[in-house]
Amino acid sequence: MSEDFATCRLDRDAPRRRSRVAPKYRKTGYAEAFDDRTLWFDAIWDKGVVTLVCPRLNNLGSLVRTGTFTLDGRPAPMRLRTFYRHSLTRLKSPTLPQRVTFVAGNTQLETPVHEATPERFRGRNVIVTMSRNNDLVWIEDFARFHAQTQGAEGIVFVDNGSTDYEVGDLQRVLERAGLDALVLRTALTFGPRGRSPFGNTELFLQTCALNAVRLRYLQQARAVLCCDIDELVLSRTPASIFDATWQSRFGLTRFAGEWRYAPMPVEGDVVRHGDHGLRHLKKSACPAKWCVRPSGPLGDLQWRPHILEGFALNWAFRSSAFTYHHCRQITTGWKRDIALPEASRLVPTPTAREIAHGMRAAPRPRSALRPTGPVSVATTAVRRFGEVASRRFFGLRPALKAASLGLVAFIGLAAEEAIDNDPVSQEIAYLMQGFEN
Structure with a gap:
């Protein structure tokens, strides 16, 4: 390969x-x-x-x-x-x-x-995902759902050594679903599963792939959604996940998911996302996924499947406006087993497609998302400077972040001293007293 x-x-x-x-x-x-x-x-x-x-x-x-x-x-x-x-x-x-x-x-x-060739996906809504031998029907369903309900325009599809089909087959079904598809291949091992609390510690491949495609292809994308073939992202408002992320001040949206189940299919049939109309009454929420604006303040952070690494405030960007259905039977056993829980614990629930149709979640035209009033050159310049400065700050090593904050605090104290004539040492004493209180 x-x-x-x-x-x-x-x-x-x-x-x-x-x-x-x-x-x-x-x-x-x-x-x-x-x-x-x-x-x-x-x-x-x-x-x-x-x-x-x-x-x-x-x-x-x-x-x-x-x-x-x-x-x-x-x-x-x-x-x-x-x-x-x-x-x-x-x-x-x-x-x-x-x-x-x-x-x-x-x-x-x-x-x-x-x-690096970011031009291909410049200004576009892009999905990034990794897959191995997932059924082509599943892949097409996944791509079409997000193109139709979230306004996805492109996909970077990392194939991890599939043997059931060729790259051309993947390209064909993704484009038929309405996405500009870039299919990349690697045959490296996905990685081992450990016992808690080290279950995912040495799953190197997916994190490496995410950051490689971030640097090579996606730095100028409008917004990038990270999700797997068995996950369908749903809006709870008319805005798509890409639009909400593009408009957010920090350019990050995170959202939790819910497990959904399908009855075991008749022999020979392929279970599909649309068959997942059952939920578990007591199943805990799935780990949060994310969508990020690469040109935004957090654009230089490292990507992992569920968080932006090096950012202590991931938890603060959880949005209740979005969720995802984690479809349990859309799996080959590549990453987990496919055993169903007891049928008595499953209850009927609307499928992702039914929910999306009920929300009328078709994305609004982009022209409706842009500010209607004029924006001055000065305002644009200040906003751009703020985003670039934030990118540089959040991309620093932790020690340099702490040093930068210390420097800013010192400059602030010195500036205040120049105004009110209080010595800097006294300002620091006031600050420390505040922390103690």
């Missing part, structure tokens, strides 16, 4: 990534599903920097720090930043290089570098 990412894997005699999950929390088959060889998932050049999106390096971080990177043979200084499930290695390069090479001891590895 050919790959659409510039993926670099360590040789068999090279060092291996070690798991940071203790053996007692690993389920059967954990070691086989754990990715110990991928050094970086993709290499992307944009605005003078090559970013290597890596599965979390763990012990391989020392290998990367002591090794040498070159871009088309030129040495490239390296900066490394580690997140929960992935790491980013950044290399300065004023011009687009063709190749990135890494050397450490007897290890020498090389891949192409991809140039």
Whole structure:
């Protein structure tokens, strides 16, 4: 299977990534599903920097720090930043290089570098999802539902080694559903499931894929919705999820979901999203999903399936105006089993399509969403400066965020002192007294 990412894997005699999950929390088959060889998932050049999106390096971080990177043979200084499930290695390069090479001891590895191409999805409503061997009927239903009810215009579809069909088949059903489809392939393992509280700790692939496509294709999208093939997003107001996110001040909408079930189909039939007309009386809510405006104040944050990483206020952006139906029987067992709960615990409920039809959730024309009054050049400039400054701030390391806040507080205290002639030390004393009270 050919790959659409510039993926670099360590040789068999090279060092291996070690798991940071203790053996007692690993389920059967954990070691086989754990990715110990991928050094970086993709290499992307944009605005003078090559970013290597890596599965979390763990012990391989020392290998990367002591090794040498070159871009088309030129040495490239390296900066490394580690997140929960992935790491980013950044290399300065004023011009687009063709190749990135890494050397450490007897290890020498090389891949192409991809140039970021955000033009394709500029100003468009885009879904990003990952799938493996999901039925083409399910994929088409999923795409058509969001095109018709939420105004989705494009999709970045990451196929994780499907063997039941070809890329052309995926392209055809997605376009037939009304979406401009970019299908990308990777055959890397999805990752192992651990025992609580480490169930998802080392599921590297999806997080790497999300951030690679963010950097390569989606930085200029109007809004990006992250959801899976078994999830249908529903509005509880006339606004679509994309419109609400575009209009929100911070450009982020998060929303919880609900499990929905379908009767087991007759042998040979394919259960579909529209068959999910049952709900569990006591089933807890599904983890929140998100939609983000990449050009907004939070556009430089890292993407994970349920949160924006590095943002302490994810919880504050939960919206009751949206939900999603998590369709239990839309699965191949790729990520979970398909056993139904006891029938006595299931009660009839409207399907997602029925709810959407009742809401008349067809998206409003975009012209109706834009401000009708004139906006001054100064106002636009101030708004743009605020968004850029916010992007830079929220994208900083935690220590730099704290230092920045401290600097702003100090400047504020100094400015007030200049006005009222109180010493800065006295202002700090007042501030500390307030905290104590």
